[in-house]
Amino acid sequence: MMNRIVATGAALLVAFAFAAQTHAQGVTAGLSSLFDTIDYGDTFTGTDDGGIPGRPYVAAGLPEYPIENSYGNPSTHYVQQPGSAFSIASDLGPGFVQGTTPLYPTDLGGNASGAGSDTGFTQTGGNNLGFGVEYYLRDEFVVQVDAVQVTDRVDITAGGIPGGTMISAPNSLSIFFRGDGSGNASLYNGSIDTPIQGQPGYESFNTGIAAWNDAGNGGQSRWYNYAVRFDQPNNEVELFVNQNSLAVIDLNTFAGGTYASGFANHFVSVSTGTGDRTWTDNFQVGGFGATTGMPPQPHPDPGNLIFNPANFSGPAPLAFWDFNEANGPVEGRSLNFAYDRAGDRDGSFLGTAARTDGLIGTVGAGRFNNTDGDAV
Numbered sequence: 001m002m003n004r005i006v007a008t009g010a011a012l013l014v015a016f017a018f019a020a021q022t023h024a025q026g027v028t029a030g031l032s033s034l035f036d037t038i039d040y041g042d043t044f045t046g047t048d049d050g051g052i053p054g055r056p057y058v059a060a061g062l063p064e065y066p067i068e069n070s071y072g073n074p075s076t077h078y079v080q081q082p083g084s085a086f087s088i089a090s091d092l093g094p095g096f097v098q099g100t101t102p103l104y105p106t107d108l109g110g111n112a113s114g115a116g117s118d119t120g121f122t123q124t125g126g127n128n129l130g131f132g133v134e135y136y137l138r139d140e141f142v143v144q145v146d147a148v149q150v151t152d153r154v155d156i157t158a159g160g161i162p163g164g165t166m167i168s169a170p171n172s173l174s175i176f177f178r179g180d181g182s183g184n185a186s187l188y189n190g191s192i193d194t195p196i197q198g199q200p201g202y203e204s205f206n207t208g209i210a211a212w213n214d215a216g217n218g219g220q221s222r223w224y225n226y227a228v229r230f231d232q233p234n235n236e237v238e239l240f241v242n243q244n245s246l247a248v249i250d251l252n253t254f255a256g257g258t259y260a261s262g263f264a265n266h267f268v269s270v271s272t273g274t275g276d277r278t279w280t281d282n283f284q285v286g287g288f289g290a291t292t293g294m295p296p297q298p299h300p301d302p303g304n305l306i307f308n309p310a311n312f313s314g315p316a317p318l319a320f321w322d323f324n325e326a327n328g329p330v331e332g333r334s335l336n337f338a339y340d341r342a343g344d345r346d347g348s349f350l351g352t353a354a355r356t357d358g359l360i361g362t363v364g365a366g367r368f369n370n371t372d373g374d375a376v
Helices: none
Strands: 037-042 087-089 121-125 130-134 140-148 153-159 173-178 185-188 193-195 223-231 236-241 244-250 267-273 277-287 337-339 345-348
Touching (some): 140 153, 153 223, 173 223, 173 236, 267 277
Antiparallel strands (some): 130 267, 140 277, 153 267, 173 185, 185 193, 236 244, 337 345
16 A cells, blocks of 8 residues: 655655565566556566576576567567676576675575566676666556665666667656665656755655665665656656655656656666666556557658658558668667557567668669668
């Protein structure tokens, strides 16, 4: 249950539910109490334990994974932050590599998260973590993930399509959950980082998250469940730890309106700032009721199309692709993928799209060379 206290003054709606958070607080994807309809979910179960194909237990990261369950929504792959590809491992041994900053909670035994860490989680070593998926489906939604608390922060972000780090995506808003034992969190819009503690109405804000190396835990870190409700119509966000509501933040007034411009819903992601290792599990995104669906995205410059569906008087084409590997097929779409005319992604391209004169470029069926403005 959400335990809310409404603050008076400064037009701020604030919620506090502070208590020392305990371990084994993972939330299995599909079993969240924060929404009734899941849109995307992933338990990161290894293939050998019944997970989907292509998820071996290995120590080295892989560049691309399809999301485990799209629940009837457009299928998608994870976009990973450059230099931070994750692998699938488990705390029962396969692929697992212990870190130092932080230390994984091996003292809790197998399934330390209480939500399937014995059958698979993401593991990133030597770099910070960053992964996410295209979204668009709702204007009010919850992004939720289990993670072992890291040295600096665990981030949840909603915004535009990232071109590099997740928290630097255009028109984005990130929530940083701090791992230093301060109980603090902050808002970040790509340039300004504002701690919540100390802002008017939030003087008692506290996540209850222990330090990543807390002596009471034997110097080992702990699993927590992190979530943010992003609400575009009301221009607010709500923070949760272990599914307890901590605060509802009015972006129009918080920090003098610094974040009043809000955020996009094109992409949702999880990332970290840490030492040498990160583990996450049970990534899920959802809301209440049916989604509005992903709207079809027109080509940004139909005048360059050899075959232009908008001006076509015959039967509707079966599919339509734009092979722009540099910037995505249309504004707001992710990199290195092709979409059909309805907006569904039907493939990915691992090489560089190029035109071969005389093969198809001269017969009128299609041309491939986005730098020249050509498209299918």
